Amino acid sequence: MALKDQQLVDQDYRYGFRDETANYSFKSRKGIDHEIVEQISQMKNEPQWMRDFRHRSLDIFFAKPMPAWAKNEVLEAINFDDIYYYMRASDREGKTWEEVPEEIKRTFDRLGIPEAERKFLGGVTAQYDSEVVYHSIRKDLEAKGVLFSDMDAGLREHEDIVREHFATVIPPADNKFSALNSAVWSGGSFIWVPPGVHVDIPLQAYFRINAENMGQFERTLIIAEPGSFVHYIEGCTAPTYSSNSLHSAVVELIAKEGAHIRYTTIQNWYKNVYNLVTKRALAQKNAHVEWVDGNIGSKLTMKYPSVYLMGEGARGEVLSIAYASEGQHQDAGAKMVHAAPNTTSIITSKSVSKGGGRTSYRGLVKVYEGCEGVKSNVRCDALLMDPQSRSDTYPTMEVDAKDVRVEHEATVSKVGEEQLFYVMSRGLTEVEATTMIVNGFFEPFVKELPMEYAVELNRLIALEMEGSVG
């Protein structure tokens, strides 16, 4: 059955391909040290403060141990000396589609980017390995004063804004991987939304890892000024590799007073990628931050999107799904830190384990002293598809204030016999019925996605469910 699965994936996994990468215009040597960091900073011609920041971060990375709570032999297997930390595919960014190199265009064609553009999906930042090579912002965004570029350009063109906010949400010392990212970051998105501006169309960036043993350390910073709204979509697909790839992003969101940020991720790295990501948002007074987070791919994902509710009336939401099949461990979760009164949060997590896969929910709800009127609700549901798979739930609630309402609920079960029987009695095969039930299980997540993503996700689930029965 496992073999059949693999064949299905190989046949139909649309993004499971790779382009030759001999044309890289620059490739650092493998491994990590101060020399490499200096090289990266020089190549990018960065200001001194950023160069110092990178070196300082590298020292922190060297000094920090692996997280002790993870106890993950998979994590220990990462060989940091066998990874390229910086690579550039072409010498400059293409301003128009015609200027984008042919080979990269082919990759994007297969990802459907031009098509997506035709569907006027807004500014597209397409990231090919470490550097952004194609980037367009629709004129109406520019007219509204919205800044949307890759992080490197953001630093060059809007140094003041970047310097004021960069690493204020996730300092390098937060954890070993945020320190690594801080030292070698490259690419990612920079978004600044002026006060009161409502960005109607979701902003998107496509990411790819395209060289063997190639690390991708993008850095995203989104700042929503008071009263503004922005929806950012990050979708990941990665080609097939024979050895492991490391992906370690840092994403910082700042929602100022009354602002609303929604950040949607579909993570579908191929099953050899370590996806060790730090994502955190600050929500100031009456701000609203939503993380919509889908984890389908990768070998190991460790990702706990957080919202620090710093101002009264702030609201945080995480809606996440995880899917783990053979050889995969999705260690995902969410954190809500209530540091102001009358803040509210909702975490909804859904996971499916199949074929020996393992899903873990790891979360935290923290209420600081004096934060009265806090309400928090956490709900985790897990489906186990077969006896080989595993599901864990590790929620933590720390409550130091009295007049609060903190609730957590979780269930773990298999697809109900009665549900299956009911659907099959309507003439569906067991596979179709199971797929339908799993799709229904993920429904609250899928319905939050833009149409193209929803369709693609349903297709992926259908594909994954093939061969899960019998």
Next chain:
Amino acid sequence: MAKAFETARAPGAGPSSPALDAAAIEALVAGEPAWLRDIRHGAFSRFEAIAGPTDRTEGWRRLELAHADLTPVTPETSHFTLSVADADRAKGVVATTIAQALASHEPLVREALLHARSGRTVGKYSALAEAVWQGGAFVHVPDGVELTAPITATVRAGTYPRLIVAVGKNSRAAIAEAHHESGRFVSGLSDIIVGDNSHLTYAHIQECGTQTVVFSHQHARVGSGAKLVTLNFGAGGALAKNDVEVELLGRGAESDMLGLVFARGKQQFDYHTLQGHRATDTRSDLLFKSALDDHAHSIYTGVIVIEKGAQRSDAYQANRNLLLAEGARADTEPKLEIEADDVRCTHGATVGPIDADQLFYLASRGMDRETASRLIVEGFFQDVLDKTGDERLTQPLQKTFAPHLEREA
């Protein structure tokens, strides 16, 4: 009717051994069988191997350790007052010291002690207790016996008290273990075996002194078709760290795990629970509730483990915390680790104050705030007591709770 029975001092062990080292252990084991000597030395090595806790040690980091003196005290022989109905003694119920039992029921004692720490969380101080315990009590209910009255086992003295409860097959029993120690430090062990198709209700009453550092490790093994109901009542101790572990080892084994914590002042209660499903068709249901006043702090970490192959397991876990004062704190971490697919597993946790609507309702009936609060707290706990399903055990317990309820209101 009930006759008090006092355990005798364990042979060859004085009340005070000067230093804690391997030689001291060797002095304890004189006259004991070799397997027990091995257990003691193994446990002592574990005690030494585990580093002393700091505020960064997992399992300890949420506790305020600045004022807690964790230096182990000198082992002193523990003595229990055991009360067993005459009628039950006549049915063959044995209640004696562990030393006596080693002579008369060695295989049973061995079974209890060998597997006792097979659980997953043998803390430093439980390992120490396992190395240095002396005295202790042994209660055995033979096959096919239904007790006429609950047995009580009250600790009279000792720093590392140990109680073994071994219930045979097709029996029905209830036992309450009570702690009122008021020294600086106490680390107790309770080992429970429930034979196939038996039913045991076990209550652990902890009303130690408010200056005492209390450790308790309770470990139970439940056979096929058997049911164990445990009730942990916590009101004493400056810092009380408890492990309550139940392993469902036989097909169809069941466990209800209940907990009630009344905390005030700067008391810290830390409960860790394990619902270990190691066989098919097993069922467990856990409900731990705490009411926290003043600057009290409750930490609950519980895990449901469903092992591979333990199909058709059904497990539930709930932790509810009532915060009665501004400075009170509750941390809760209910965990699930599931490796079988045909299971039903749910858990829930809540932290909150007394419901304002409930208070308002009672106030609108002319009740003063204090009485209304007390009634609500009483109600909060009542369903835990009801769930024990054993009135003969809970009736006297209700008397124990009453002053705490008054106090909390």
